[in-house]
Every structure is written in C-alpha cells, then in structure tokens.
Amino acid sequence: MDAQKLxxxxxxxxxxxxxxxxxxxxxxVRCAPPxxxxxxxxxxxxGRVLPARHVGSVDVFLEAFEHAGPGDIxxxxxxGRTDEACVGDLVALEARTAGVEGIVIWGLHRDTADIxxxxxxxxxxxxxxxxxxxxxxxxxxxxxxxxxxxxxxADLVFGDDDGVVFVPSSEAADVLDLAEAIRxxxxxxxxxxxxxxxxxxxxxxxxxxxxRRENPSLTFxxxxxxxxxxxxx
Numbered sequence: 001m002d003a004q005k006l007x008x009x010x011x012x013x014x015x016x017x018x019x020x021x022x023x024x025x026x027x028x029v030r031c032a033p034p035x036x037x038x039x040x041x042x043x044x045x046x047g048r049v050l051p052a053r054h055v056g057s058v059d060v061f062l063e064a065f066e067h068a069g070p071g072d073i074x075x076x077x078x079x080g081r082t083d084e085a086c087v088g089d090l091v092a093l094e095a096r097t098a099g100v101e102g103i104v105i106w107g108l109h110r111d112t113a114d115i116x117x118x119x120x121x122x123x124x125x126x127x128x129x130x131x132x133x134x135x136x137x138x139x140x141x142x143x144x145x146x147x148x149x150x151x152x153x154a155d156l157v158f159g160d161d162d163g164v165v166f167v168p169s170s171e172a173a174d175v176l177d178l179a180e181a182i183r184x185x186x187x188x189x190x191x192x193x194x195x196x197x198x199x200x201x202x203x204x205x206x207x208x209x210x211x212r213r214e215n216p217s218l219t220f221x222x223x224x225x226x227x228x229x230x231x232x233x
Contacts, residue, residue, distance in 0.1 A: 031147075053141060065098035
C-alpha cells in the first residue's frame, strides 16, 4: 500500500479503530506509552516507520533521511529520557525537506514554538530546553524501541489525539478493513442511540444477561460477535 493511499484510508479512522481491529485480528496491540502525545493537538501521522536510535548527535537523523521514502515517519528512540531533548526545529525542517511526513519521539523535543510554526506533525513525551550533553556509541539503525515495542521499517505507525500505535505492514490491509467495518458499525450504533434506540437494545443486552445465567463463562465480546456489535473491538 503506497503512502498516499495509506494516509487517505487513515483519514477516516482513529487509532482507537485500529487497536480494536488488531484485537479482532488477534495480533498484538502495540500502543506507545500514553505520555507520547502530539505537540500540536489534532496532528495525525500514518506511514512507514523510519527508525533512528539517538546517541547524542543529530547525524543519526541526517543518515536516516538519506534512506527515507515518500511519506515515511521518523521514529526516534531516545530511551524515553527526560534529561535532554533530541529533536528540535532544524531536524523538523530537514525531515520535511526529505519527504518525511512526521516525527514520533520516545523522548523529548525542544523549540516548541518553531516546531508548531513549521507544522510538521511531531509526537513526543514532552519538552525541555536542553539538548544532549553526551555522545554515545552508535547502535544498530535498523530498529527503534518505543516503550515496550521494537519497531522497524517492516512496521507502520499511526498517530492522532489518542496516541500512537504500530501495525505490521504485512497485516495493514486486513487491519484497515476491520477498522473501517468497526467504524461503520459504531456510527450506525451512535445514530440509533440519537434516534432513541438504546445501545442496550441494539446489542440485545437482555439476551446476553440471560445467556450468562445459563453459561457463566460467556463473555460480552463473544456475545457482541454473535450479534454484530462493535463497542469493545
């Protein structure tokens, strides 16, 4: 799936739809820690992971940009550090010049006002004024760690106001199909609620309660799958 088609499909979805779709597809739900949020509220990203492991010098980003494809998202592993910022306005500007569509940082940024003026979507765990005061040994550039997850160019990254989620490229088409089906179901449910049909009636909650009395191991998710409700996945 090319970068433009990916962005267009995600434009009608949210990361919540994608995580529910991953759950339904029985693949790991790989969410970044909730502290990782957009610098500009309302920002969205969708693209291939362009990984970079920060070691104290900006050259790791410049090298990553040498290998960037159209629509890639720079994913920066700075170990979630809170003592330094690793991305500022110049990196954001250079990312845009390289065709990168956004930056996701497992760590801090700086130059907040300038980044907002540039307008490139940037997600980070926060900001601080100081840059790195170290220079560590370079590591493997093929992957980046974000929270509990190791991601690479074999993954896609999506971000919005609910946070950031990673999806294997090989599973993207199925996950997006499921996410769109979940979205459409939820929209129909919302319209019915507005028109006076409660969610309990829509999902036949009375039948679920009756079924649970007969079979205490029955889960609500099993019931929802049987009646075609979305809600939890």
